[in-house]
Amino acid sequence: MRTAKKTVPTLDLFRLAAVLLVVMNHTSPLADVSAMADFWLTRVLARVAVPFFLMTTGYFLSRNHWAGVGRQLKKLCLLYGVCILLYLPVNLYAGSFTGPADVLRKLLVDGTFYHLWYFPATILGIVIARWLSRLGLRVALPVAALLYLIGLGGDSYYGLVSQIPLLRTLYDGIFTLCGYTRNGLFFAPLFLLLGAAGRRWNQKLSLAGFFLSLAAMSAECVPQHLGVVPKGRQIHLPPGPSGGAGLLLKPQQAKGGEQRTERQHHNKMENTVFNEHFSQSQ
16 A cells, blocks of 8 residues: 555646646637647647546556456446436437437437537447457557548548548548547547557657657647648647657556556546536536
């Protein structure tokens, strides 16, 4: 129990930072100071937050060969079900559901309310990541990265790919099944698997990759902000920054006990739920 106390600072402090970044992402605190500074804060730096939460999920679930997947899925489904019931009156009042197919799509993929997207994304993402992990990370990560790149084409770079008729037809087909590509198929699996892979990576190298990737993402996002490159509905985070940040978890497991890491994981999920519900007010 003496070593368990050493596991608190790095993980908990970064989780707090991630929560603050989510809040900033939805409040634009620098909007009255500098449009470019606010854009970098909310559309570049703050994009680390949600992938960090996904990576901690993948990190802790994979530490015992994904033995706790069933228990975690049950917990997420229960939380999601409660949220669905809470917002059902609002859905019905607003006429959010246009038919059985729309209900099924929102329930399983998009989320029944916009800010609830994280629940089905994480649930489906865990199922896919767990299945891919059986192929080994050398196969799983490239497959998840390919899915992520396909997702980018339907989101950040939709303005570009939609100019190609064949690709536009492809994404039109995808959008009949889901409202956006920030979901459990295209978005979540990569970060869950990066969290699992983080258990094997060198921390210093990963931290260096964090800052290098953050710089690269800044260079990527500025042309979109200036309108040089057509942009889609949301700028997605490349895996590098969240990978470096998530690997701050690495020393935690080496020093901490089983009970402590389990509690950290559960607390993370509670914070994630808070973050996603906070965005509803924006």
